[in-house]
Amino acid sequence: MKPYRLVDLVDDRPAEGVFRVNRALFSDPELFDLEMKHVFESGWVFLGMASQAADLHDYFTTRIGRIPVIVARGKDGVLRCFVNSCPHKGARIATQPSGNARLFACPYHSWTFDSSGACKNVKWHNAGAYGQGFTEEDHDLAPIARFGEYRGFLFGSLSADVPSLDDHLGEARHMLDLVADQSDEGLELVPGRVRFTFAANWKMQLENCSDQYHFTSTHPSLIKVLERRAAGENGAAVKSSLAGADFWKGGDEGIVGGSYIFEHGHVVTWGRMEPNPSQALYSSHTALLEKFGADRTAWMFNMRNLSLFPNAQVAVNASTQLRVIRPIAHNLTEMETWCLVPKGESAEARRLRIRQYEDFFNPTGMAIADDNAVYEECQTGMTGQDGPWLQGHARGLAATRKGGNDLSDRLGMEPVSSVAGPSQLADETLFQGYYHAWLDRMSEVLA
Amino acid sequence: MNDLTLERARLTLADAQALITREARLLDEQDFAGWLDLYTEDALYWMPAWRDDNSQTEDPDRELSLIYYRGRSNLRDRVTRLTSGLSPVSRTLPRVAHILSNVELGGMDGDEHVVFSSFVTHAYDPRSDRLSYHFGRYRHGLRQVDGEWRIASKIIRLANDLVPTVLDVNAI
Numbered sequence: 240m241k242p243y244r245l246v247d248l249v250d251d252r253p254a255e256g257v258f259r260v261n262r263a264l265f266s267d268p269e270l271f272d273l274e275m276k277h278v279f280e281s282g283w284v285f286l287g288m289a290s291q292a293a294d295l296h297d298y299f300t301t302r303i304g305r306i307p308v309i310v311a312r313g314k315d316g317v318l319r320c321f322v323n324s325c326p327h328k329g330a331r332i333a334t335q336p337s338g339n340a341r342l343f344a345c346p347y348h349s350w351t352f353d354s355s356g357a358c359k360n361v362k363w364h365n366a367g368a369y370g371q372g373f374t375e376e377d378h379d380l381a382p383i384a385r386f387g388e389y390r391g392f393l394f395g396s397l398s399a400d401v402p403s404l405d406d407h408l409g410e411a412r413h414m415l416d417l418v419a420d421q422s423d424e425g426l427e428l429v430p431g432r433v434r435f436t437f438a439a440n441w442k443m444q445l446e447n448c449s450d451q452y453h454f455t456s457t458h459p460s461l462i463k464v465l466e467r468r469a470a471g472e473n474g475a476a477v478k479s480s481l482a483g484a485d486f487w488k489g490g491d492e493g494i495v496g497g498s499y500i501f502e503h504g505h506v507v508t509w510g511r512m513e514p515n516p517s518q519a520l521y522s523s524h525t526a527l528l529e530k531f532g533a534d535r536t537a538w539m540f541n542m543r544n545l546s547l548f549p550n551a552q553v554a555v556n557a558s559t560q561l562r563v564i565r566p567i568a569h570n571l572t573e574m575e576t577w578c579l580v581p582k583g584e585s586a587e588a589r590r591l592r593i594r595q596y597e598d599f600f601n602p603t604g605m606a607i608a609d610d611n612a613v614y615e616e617c618q619t620g621m622t623g624q625d626g627p628w629l630q631g632h633a634r635g636l637a638a639t640r641k642g643g644n645d646l647s648d649r650l651g652m653e654p655v656s657s658v659a660g661p662s663q664l665a666d667e668t669l670f671q672g673y674y675h676a677w678l679d680r681m682s683e684v685l686a
Numbered sequence: 687m688n689d690l691t692l693e694r695a696r697l698t699l700a701d702a703q704a705l706i707t708r709e710a711r712l713l714d715e716q717d718f719a720g721w722l723d724l725y726t727e728d729a730l731y732w733m734p735a736w737r738d739d740n741s742q743t744e745d746p747d748r749e750l751s752l753i754y755y756r757g758r759s760n761l762r763d764r765v766t767r768l769t770s771g772l773s774p775v776s777r778t779l780p781r782v783a784h785i786l787s788n789v790e791l792g793g794m795d796g797d798e799h800v801v802f803s804s805f806v807t808h809a810y811d812p813r814s815d816r817l818s819y820h821f822g823r824y825r826h827g828l829r830q831v832d833g834e835w836r837i838a839s840k841i842i843r844l845a846n847d848l849v850p851t852v853l854d855v856n857a858i
Contacts, residue, residue, distance in 0.1 A: 335739050431735035431743045431750025435849035438814065460773035464763045475757025573848075578750050590747045594754065603733065603752045605767050608852035612775035615814060615851065 243270065245685050249674050250628060256636055258671055259628040262621040265440040271569035278549050278680045279304030281400075283385070283407045283503075285551030285563060286310055286393040288579075290427040291337060292318060296354045299337040301575075302565060303397055308383060309333050309343070310393060313355035318388065320395045321356040321380040332380065336432060343380075356380035390419040391426045392551075402503075411505035413652040414545045417538055418553060420531065421520060422581030428561065429578035429593060435602035436573045439614035441550075441566035444574065445673055447610055448544045448552045448562070449508045451496060452634060452665035454487045457613050461605045477594040478517040481557050486510025486542060486662050496542075497659030498635070498669035499647060504548025504676025506669040510556075510662070514540040519558070519592035522585055534649035548676045553579065557599035557606075558592050570618050576600065632674075635666030695830045697799040703789050705835050706803055706826055710784035713856055718765040725758045726831060730839040733858065736847050752844065753855070764855050775852045780809040780818075782857045798827030798838050809857045818850050820858055 243263065248270075250259040263270055284303050287310060291299040298311035300323055307323035309332070323331050325345040332343045332352065342359065343352045351360045358378035361367070385396040387404035392415055394404055401407065408415070419426055437443075447453065455462065468476045481487070486496040487510060496510035514524050518540060527536045542556040552562040561579040566572055578596045580589065599606045621629070635658045644657045658666040705724070712721040725731075733752040734742040743749035755761060768776050785806045792800030806821040827839035842858050 337738055429750050430737045430748075432737070433735055433750065433752065433849075434847070435851070437851050438816075457774060460767040460770045460776070463770050463772060464767050467763060467766060473757075473759040473763055475755070475759045476763065586747065593747070593750055597751055597754055601752055602849040602851070603853050603858075605764070608775040608854070609773050611851045612813070616774070 243685055245678055245682060248681075248685075249678055251671075251674075251678075258632050258636065258668070258674075259630070260632055260670075260674060261627045262629055263627060264677075265442060265618065266569060266622050268569045271440075271566070273681065273684055274677075275304045275566065277683050278677060279566070280306060281396075281398040281683065282549075282680050283394050283396045283401055283404065284549060285547055286320060286386075286395050287563070288426060288428055288561070289318060289388055289391045289393055290425065290582075294339065296339050296341050297337070298333060298340060298354065300333050300335070301563070303383065303395055304566075306397065307331055308395065309356075309380070310395075311340075311354045311356070313353070314341070315355070317355070318386075318393065319355055320383045320386045320393075322383065324380075325350055326358070326376075326378050326380070327361075350378070352380050356382060390415055392547075407503050408505065408547070409502040410499075410652050410654055411501040411507070411545065411547060413650050414505075414507050414543060415553070417535075417543065417650075418555065418559070418579070418581075420535075421523065421527070421539060422583050424582035426579060427582050429580055429589075429596075431578070433576045433601055434573060435576075435607070435611070436567075436571060437611035437614050438570055439572060439611075439618035440569055441564050441572040442673070443614035443617060444552075444562075444564050444572060445546055445549070446631075446670050447614070448546050448554060449498065449506055449669050450665075450667070451487065451508055451510065451662070452667065453610075453613070455489055457609050458606055460609070461599075464605060477591065477598065479557060479598070480512070480515075480517040480519075480595060481599075483515055483517060484510060484512045484542065486512070489663050490661070492661055494659045495662050496664075497644075497646070497657065498666045499643070499652070499654035499658075500656045500669050500672035501654050504673050504679075505546060506548075506672040507543055507545045508666070508669060509544075510542040512540050512542050517591075519584065519588040519595070520581075522588045523581075538646075538650060546673070548673060549680075554600070558596035560596065560600045574602075632667050632670050635660075635664060635668040638664060638666065639668050695835075697791065697801075697828060697835070699789065699791055701835055702791060702799070702801040702826070702828065705828060705837070706786060706789065706801060706824065709837065710786055710805075714782055714784055716779060716856070718769060718856075722758060722762055722765060724837050725761060725840075726829060726836045726838045727758050728756065729758045729761070729837060730827075730841075731755045731761055731855075732840070733842040733844055742843065752847070752853075753842075761855065768854055768856060775813075776854065778811070778813045780811040780857060782807055782809045786824075792825070795827060798829055801826040801828060805858075807857050811851075814851070816850070818853075818857075819846075820853065821845050 292312045309323045330347045349362045384399040498508045545553045550564040554560040561577045563575040788804040790802045822845040823843045825841040829838040
C-alpha cells in the first residue's frame with residue numbers, strides 16, 4: 240500500500256454520494272510524521288490568546304507541531320513569536336508555560352535575548368576568537384515565518400507560503416466574533432491550565448468536538464446525573480446549561496441544530512439553546528440584545544463547537560472551553576484546555592461558568608474522560624484491520640447544501656456548505672472540512 | 687453552650703490516622719456508600735488546579751479547580767456516574783491502592799480539626815492494561831457529628847496534574 244496516494248487515504252466521490260476516510264490516517268506512524276511536517280509545521284496553527292501575554296515582557300510558550308516556540312510581548316508592546324531554541328547549542332530558552340521576562344538567558348552558556356527575540360549578549364564574545372563566519376551570522380532567536388492575531392486569538396506558521404490570516408480564517412471569523420463580542424474588553428483565560436493525554440490519534444479529538452451523534456451514547460452516565468439533579472436529588476448542584484436544551488435529546492423537532500463547513504478546514508456544529516439563567520452569559524442578555532440585535536444575540540446563546548484546523552477548538556455548550564490539540568504520536572495526544580471567558584463579567588456569572596466547566600470539561604469531571612476512553616477504543620479497534628475504510632463520515636450527506644442557509648444569513652456568514660435539521664440528523668459530513676484541508680496540506684508531499 | 691464548647695472533642699493523631707486510613711480503604715474496596723458516609727452533609731471537596739509551574743489556584747470562584755464541590759450530594763452524583771455502568775471509561779473501574787503517610791495534626795481552622803498527610807495512589811486499569819500513579823498532599827478538616835469524626839473538608843493538592851485519560855474520585 241505504501242507509499243500512499245491521496246486517493247487511497249480519502250475516498251471523496253461527491254457525485255456518487257461517497258466520502259470515506261482510511262484508518263491509516265489514525266493508525267500509521269509514518270503518516271503521522273508526514274502530518275507533523277506538512278499539516279502542523281507548514282501551515283497556520285493556533286498558538287494561544289493575546290491575553291496570555293497581556294503586559295510588556297509577558298510571554299507564554301507552546302509548540303508548532305514539534306517545534307517549541309515563545310510568544311512574547313516586547314518593550315514596544317508588540318507580540319512576536321520566535322523559536323524557543325538558542326542559536327548556540329539549540330537549548331530551550333524558556334522552560335515555563337508562561338511568565339514575564341525582559342531578558343531570556345539560555346541556561347547552558349548564558350546567551351541572552353530580549354523580549355523581542357534579539358540577541359543582547361554572547362558571553363565572553365570579545366575574547367572568543369570567533370572567525371568572520373560567526374560574526375556575520377544572525378544570533379537572534381529565529382522569528383517564525385508568519386504570525387498574526389484575530390480578536391485576541393493568535394496564530395503562527397513556520398512557512399511563509401500561506402494565505403493571510405484573514406483568508407485562512409475566512410468566514411469562521413464570524414464564529415470567533417460571537418465569542419469576542421461578549422465583552423467590550425475582550426476575552427481572557429481563567430487562571431488554571433488543565434492538561435490531559437489520551438492514547439489515540441489527534442484527529443479523534445478534532446472529529447469528536449463536531450460529533451453530535453455520540454452525546455447520548457458516550458455520556459449517558461452524565462445524562463443520568465443531569466436527570467438526578469432535575470428531579471431535585473442534589474440540592475447542592477450547580478445548574479447545568481445542557482439540561483434545558485433539546486438539541487442533543489433525539490426527538491423529532493424540526494430544525495434544532497446543524498453544521499457549517501468553512502474554507503481551510505474550520506467547521507462548527509451548533510445546537511439551539513434558548514437564553515436562560517443556567518447560562519453564565521444570561522446576565523448580559525439584555526445588553527447584548529441592545530447592542531447586537533435579536534439574531535446575533537440568539538447565536539451567542541446557541542451551543543457552538545468550533546474547530547479551527549488543525550489544532551484549536553472553542554466549545555460553547557456546558558460552559559466555554561478553549562482546547563489546544565498537541566499530537567505527540569500517531570496514538571498519543573496531549574490536550575491543553577482553558578476556561579475562556581469574556582473579561583469583566585459579574586462575579587456570579589464567572590463562578591457559574593467555572594463550576595459548570597469543572598463538572599463537564601475537566602478530565603477529572605463527568606464527561607471528557609468518557610470521550611478519551613472511546614477514542615482509545617477506536618485506536619485499539621482499528622489497528623491492523625484489513626478493511627481500510629471507516630464508515631464514520633457519511634451521516635448528513637443527503638442533507639448537505641452548498642453555501643449557507645437562513646441562519647447563517649442572519650450573521651452575514653457565507654460557509655462553504657451547511658446542514659440543518661432535527662437532533663437525530665447528527666451530521667457527520669462536516670468532518671469532510673477537516674479532510675479537505677488535510678488533503679490540501681498533505682498534497683505537498685503525497686500525490 | 688459554654689460547657690459544650692469546652693467539652694469539644696480533642697482529635698488525637700490516632701483518631702486522625704484511623705479516619706483517613708478508613709477513607710482510603712473504603713475507596714480501594716469500592717465501598718462508595720461507606721465512603722460518602724464519612725463526609726458531612728455540607729462537606730467541601732476541592733482539588734485545585736495549577737496556575738503555572740509553581741503555584742496552584744487559590745480562589746475557586748475566580749480560578750479554575752480540577753474538582754470543586756460544596757455539599758456531599760455532589761459527591762453522590764460522582765458515585766452515581768462512576769458506578770452507573772453507563773460511563774465507558776468507568777465500566778471497569780481501575781483497581782486502586784491508596785498509600786498514606788506523613789500524617790500530622792494541623793490545629794483548628796474554625797470548627798474543623800486540620801489533618802495533613804501525603805498520599806500516593808496506584809491504579810491499574812484492566813480496560814487498557816495501563817498503570818498510573820498520582821501523588822500529592824491531603825488536607826482534611828474533621829468535625830465531630832453525633833460523636834463520630836466526619837470529614838467536613840478535603841483539599842487534594844495533586845502534584846502530577848497531567849491527567850492520563852481519566853482521574854476520578856476513586857483514584858485520588
